[in-house]
Every structure is written in C-alpha cells, then in structure tokens.
Amino acid sequence: MKKKIAIAMGGYSSESRISINSGNMVYKNLDPALYEPYRVHIMQNEWFVVADDGTPYPINKSNFTVKIHDNVIVFDCVFNTIHGTPGENGLLQAYLNLVGIPQTSCDFYQAALTFNKRDLISVLKPYGIKTAVNYFLNKGDEVKVDEIIKRVGLPCFVKANKAGSSFGITKVKEAKDLEQATKVAFKEDDEVIIESFLDGTEVSVGVITYKGKILALPVTEIVSENEFFDYEAKYLGKSQEITPARISKEQTKEVQNIAKLIYSKLKMKGFTRSEFIFHNDQAHFIEMNTTPGLSEASILPQQATAAGISLKDLFGSAVEAAF
Numbered sequence: 141m142k143k144k145i146a147i148a149m150g151g152y153s154s155e156s157r158i159s160i161n162s163g164n165m166v167y168k169n170l171d172p173a174l175y176e177p178y179r180v181h182i183m184q185n186e187w188f189v190v191a192d193d194g195t196p197y198p199i200n201k202s203n204f205t206v207k208i209h210d211n212v213i214v215f216d217c218v219f220n221t222i223h224g225t226p227g228e229n230g231l232l233q234a235y236l237n238l239v240g241i242p243q244t245s246c247d248f249y250q251a252a253l254t255f256n257k258r259d260l261i262s263v264l265k266p267y268g269i270k271t272a273v274n275y276f277l278n279k280g281d282e283v284k285v286d287e288i289i290k291r292v293g294l295p296c297f298v299k300a301n302k303a304g305s306s307f308g309i310t311k312v313k314e315a316k317d318l319e320q321a322t323k324v325a326f327k328e329d330d331e332v333i334i335e336s337f338l339d340g341t342e343v344s345v346g347v348i349t350y351k352g353k354i355l356a357l358p359v360t361e362i363v364s365e366n367e368f369f370d371y372e373a374k375y376l377g378k379s380q381e382i383t384p385a386r387i388s389k390e391q392t393k394e395v396q397n398i399a400k401l402i403y404s405k406l407k408m409k410g411f412t413r414s415e416f417i418f419h420n421d422q423a424h425f426i427e428m429n430t431t432p433g434l435s436e437a438s439i440l441p442q443q444a445t446a447a448g449i450s451l452k453d454l455f456g457s458a459v460e461a462a463f
Contacts, residue, residue, distance in 0.1 A: 223433065233247055283322050
C-alpha cells in the first residue's frame with residue numbers, strides 16, 4: 141500500500157511563496173509507485189489540503205487528518221518544506237511529535253537552535269568553528285553606534301537573528317546608516333545580529349542523511365551580482381551558483397568535513413545546507429538552513445544532481461529516513 145505523504149508548505153513568514161515552490165517540486169518528484177502525496181498549505185489563518193482541481197480541504201488540527209469526499213485521510217509522514225516559522229523553527233516539529241506523525245526535517249530542538257543564529261554560534265564555538273565577529277541587539281536596546289563599529293568594524297552586515305532568504309539584511313558601509321539598518325532587521329524579528337564583513341569566496345554545503353549515512357554533497361560557489369547573496373541573488377537570477385565550487389580539493393574537503401561535523405554534533409536529521417566564507421583561506425561558518433529550498437532555483441537539488449542523485453531518490457530517501 142502506498143504511503144500517504146503530507147507535503148507541508150507555506151508558513152507564516154515572508155518566505156511563504158518560496159516554500160510553496162519547494163513543496164510543489166517535492167509533490168512532482170515523489171515516486172508515485174511508492175507514495176501518495178498531498179499538498180498541505182500551513183498558513184497563518186488556516187491549514188488545508190489543495191486538491192488537484194484547486195479545492196481546499198481543511199486540516200483537522202487535533203490529529204492532522206483531512207476529510208476528502210467523506211474519506212478521512214491519515215498521513216503516514218510529513219515532508220516538511222516550510223522555510224521560516226513554523227516549519228524551520230521547531231513549532232511544526234513539536235506539534236507533529238505530539239500527534240505521533242514522523243517528519244523529514246530535524247527534531248524540534250535542533251530546528252529552534254539552528255533558526256536562532258546567535259544561539260547556534262554560541263553552541264558551535266566549543267568545537268572550534270570559526271565565525272564572523274558578532275554583536276547582538278534585542279528590540280528596545282540602545283543602538284550604540286560607536287561601540288558596535290569598534291567591535292565589528294565597517295563594512296558590516298545587520299541581520300534579523302531569526303529569518304531566512306536574506307530578508308531583513310543590510311550591508312552597512314557608513315556609521316550613519318547603522319541605526320536605519322537595525323530598523324529594517326527589526327521588521328523581521330525582535331532580535332538583531334550584527335556581523336563583521338568577511339571578504340572571500342562564499343560557498344554552500346548541503347549535508348543530508350542518504351540511505352542511512354551522513355553525506356556531504358558537492359560544494360557550490362556563490363557569486364552574487366549584488367552586494368551580497370540577497371533575495372534577488374537567491375531567487376531572481378542575480379547570482380552565479382557554480383557546482384562544484386572553484387576551490388582547491390583541500391578546501392573542498394575542509395568545508396565538507398566542517399559541515400558534516402556540525403550536522404553530527406547537533407544530531408541533525410534530514411536535509412541541511414550550511415553557508416561558509418573562505419576568509420583568509422579559512423572556512424568561516426555563516427548559518428545553517430534545516431529546511432533548505434527545493435525549488436528549481438535552489439542550491440541543494442543542484443548539488444544532489446551533481447552527486448548523481450535524482451530528485452526522486454533524494455526526496456524518497458528523506459521520507460524513508462523519517463520512518
């Protein structure tokens with residue numbers, strides 16, 4: 141009997157539309173001989189299954205079932221493609237754990253930790269993971285411009301601490317622009333992280349559990365046409381994504397090993413994609429995505445293809461790992 145798979149997409153953040161693109165890609169590529177997929181939109185005001193004819197059927201949140209044409213559908217597994225809240229910060233994972241449904245991404249604690257850049261950096265420091273110099277602000281804190289610049293220097297990056305897809309990020313080159321940049325970031329989150337500028341080659345490393353083993357995928361080099369790898373660069377074609385990256389074999393092995401170390405030490409599951417910058421020829425960790433993009437424009441599917449893994453096998457392996 142085919143397993144009924146709920147592909148969770150959407151979410152409550154600015155990344156909702158991107159997530160729906162990812163979810164639709166999974167919907168199209170799950171093996172129809174093994175799985176019966178359902179597109180489940182998790183939106184702020186309602187959760188519903190979208191039928192092939194576009195009809196929405198509401199999800200029963202008490203047990204995550206849906207009634208379609210008098211048939212109650214009980215899902216065997218949830219394929220989590222939600223970027224941002226509630227799918228990337230642990231809320232959905234905790235809920236599914238309570239109702240007893242396996243899901244493809246990491247557990248709720250790991251999701252909450254990795255979604256919080258400040259806390260993740262703190263946890264990784266004892267393992268010798270290099271990062272940018274950081275300064276943190278909570279909403280309502282005084283923005284002490286001179287103190288911040290003394291610590292991180294100029295230029296610097298001002299980011300929402302808990303946000304993705306480069307929403308709420310500003311590259312600040314002059315002191316007079318710093319306070320306005322924090323206001324932009326605070327529109328996305330109530331915490332802000334300010335980072336020193338790292339000059340160097342930016343790369344992205346996918347790490348997945350594939351057929352029972354932790355696997356680092358081929359490394360992708362990111363060359364943005366803009367000031368940094370922002371929303372336009374990620375999703376509107378304003379960047380080159382070169383796989384394999386134009387770095388040495390030694391650098392490739394180094395950054396893959398660091399990404400696998402992080403995955404292992406944090407007890408991750410499912411798909412992850414970690415970003416690094418080779419600054420002064422050393423890999424510096426930027427952030428980890430635990431529900432990385434899976435659309436046609438996304439990096440991790442490109443890396444899987446370069447590794448000789450089809451999307452059908454990639455997505456099917458995630459489902460089987462969840463079981």
